[in-house]
Amino acid sequence: MTDAAGVQLRSDRWRAVAALGFGACVIGFSGILVRLTGTGPAAGGFWRLAFALPLLALMTRGASGPLGRPSRIALIAGLLFAGDLGFWHYGVKYTSVANATVLSNLAPVVVTAFAWIFLKQRPKAAFLLAVAVAVAGVWLMAAGRSGGAHLVNEPLGDAFSIGTALWYAFYFLAISEGRKTEGASRLMFWSGVVGAPILLVAALLLGELIAPATAAGWAACVALGLVHVAGQGSIAWGMGRLPTATASVVVLVQPVVATWLGWLLFAEALGPMQAIGAAAALIGVVLAQWASRGPPDAQVP
Template sequence: MQPTEAPRWQAVAMLVFGACVIGFSGVLVRLTGTGPAAAGFWRLTCALPLLAIMTRRMSGPLGRPTPIALLAGLTFALDLGFWHYGIKYTSVGASTVLSNLTPVVVTAFAWVFLKQRPRALFLLAMAVAVGGAWMMGAGRGGGTPVLNAPLGNFFSLTTAFWYALYFLTISEGRKTQAASRLMFWSGVAGAPLLLVAALLLREQILPTTLAGLAACLGLGLVHTAGQGSIAWAMGRLPTSLASVVVLVQPVVATYAGFLLFGEALGPLQTAGAAVALGGVVLAQWAARPRPAPSA
């Protein structure tokens, strides 16, 4: 399908769906029982067979990797590596919130280099969504203690930079490539990098329990369904809008961490979730296509 053949609401719905699915990846990383980089390796590796089947059925042979796919693999490997170490040292909710503070970087880059000039109302919506995400990360209401919150928060903030670069490369790659093919080759490029990092850092590579193995397989499914949906939608929506809409992800991750690990969920975090979602809705409304001028 060409971008003009898919209704806008369908692309937004797929983007929200993908963000909600990805929101559970932080929980699965905790459950794998492997090292942080190793969990990223299993996420990409377990997704490759599914992506290969999807690509062959929907758009023919796998072909060869393009430079933009390899660059996407590099940026996503860095994104997963830093984010998973953030999850190790801080809470799932805080790590996911901080790592998703990418709209500012993405919007600025798209404005300057891609000539996607945002409306003033969209900038306000972005500020509201980011502010809500910050409230979720700052609110602490007690719960399971973390290993090293400052270090984990630093890793998570660094992830935001790599996630922004990944967003931009995927957006550029979707101009010429199908989402499944782009995801497949970026996974082929990123998985070995994460495995090498895990070996150098002397991590636990293999899951030691059936639950850990199930979590690794679950990461592959989450990556295929979640990140694949996001990549599909990014071929049909402005990059800046996509970067704001995926702030639904930390809302899901925060509540999943609360339900499964007893992580902090105080009044400020609850209010922050509502503010972040309100900013997402406002951003979607502000980014709607302008009506064509009447004759």
Template sequence: MSGQAGPSTAERWQALGVLLLGAAVIGLSPILVRLADAGPAAAGFWRLTFALPLLYAMTRQTSAGPGRPSRYGLAAGLMFTLDLGFWHYGISYTSVTKATVLTNLTPVVVTAFAWIFLKERPRALFLAAVALAVVGAWTMAAAKGAGRPGPNEPLGDALSLTTALWYALYMLAIGEGRKRETTGRLMFWSSAVGAPLLLVAALAFGERLLPGSPGGWAACAALGVMHVAGQGSIAWAMGRLPTSTASVVVVVQPVVAALLGWLLFHEILGPLQALGAAVALAGVVLAQWASRTKAVSPRSPAAP
């Protein structure tokens, strides 16, 4: 593996475009969770359940099927279960904007892990870009009137902030797994692991399991399609980009979520939030610029 060249410039830009698309699609997630008309963990269960048939079909197109789960698929499934559980409860207790922004402080954790354990030492400019993106995201969350107040904002904020850790570990597992296996197989097993765990959590917490309206069912089905399109795109791109770079790019999610929260739920998007969004996006652009001249760690990504 180490003797092969990394992706070309054209492949890198293609991966970046797919990553941005996936991050924008995932920005729909908190909106659909609000519309799902089911419990927080139950919404996560339906998201993965509706996604599984599509992911199975994907594995049949790119390989002989899902095969046996790898340790990376199992680890990604466990981390994503914790990610969805904490995040969906965070969304139910605080605003869409704050829940999404706090969750996407992930780049700090990913950069530290990649530096310490994966030997992906970042440049000083890249660290500055991470800081800029995080400051922008934090400004969006901390601004007065950042979204419609939730029933228990301190709890919701704490759950959303903890989600950043689980999402970071999920991205690291996906990044390592993509060096060895296809997107479809990795996504299938991470979802197959997560669905029953979220079902158990929903039953344990006494949640409403079945959506209470046709619109709720539609939102749950849309969550499944969004999962395949959004997380699938992110996983595919992570086979061609450094994990730390990918983690910064997905900071566009809170910008999308904030705009949708403003349009659909009339959550206030004030001047400070707009400034925070601009700063966060500037950090994303700077991170990509800072990493484009640095040689990518050689890898031989699995086929899509």
């Protein structure tokens, strides 16, 4: 491989890392917006996808023409994402925004193990150390927290959030697989078409409040749609250019953002342990990028 090609590959890699980091930061706002919608948790997930779909349709048509028909992997991703959103929004309802986001982002452990066992993507020892440091950081952010005035049932919320990590991990793997054959916007559009009605039916069966009662609630629903397009769209785009396990570690930037926002807007406790945890999570992300670098010839554009 020529030097110019190697430079291009490294440039592509860092653009993908930047897209993942940006997407994770944007998604960090979604836990706050879920609270502000005033709807039920599953209903909030429905509005998130419903307001995202028109924009995703326009983006898909602009990038690759007619929407066509959904692929099997897009349908699977939609089912998994509906489970992810439903569990996570209920986690946000019952526990702190930081706890819900931190615990749901334990997905890199599942993703790394799955990619190692089933996809034969054997990680380096340094990469496993990076995952351990990042996950230890997010656990520190969740430990010793009083949660502020918004806790309803912390153990139940934490259980929902841990369940979210499993849904999110397999959604991550599905998106990574789908990105091998189709664009990010098309994959997200069809997964949203599948996920939205599932969440609406779940909200109706659970007797949730479906429509926001205030203009501010509607604004939060619209903002959730925009956050979904910008945040998950950037993540899906970056995932097509990085190994699955590496990408899953980068999005651990999200709980750092969510913890800071929970402290700023909802007075959720943020002490020295949480600050140390945030620093450890970021160090783990950086270490994962360093550990997952290979020689230019070994990297796939």
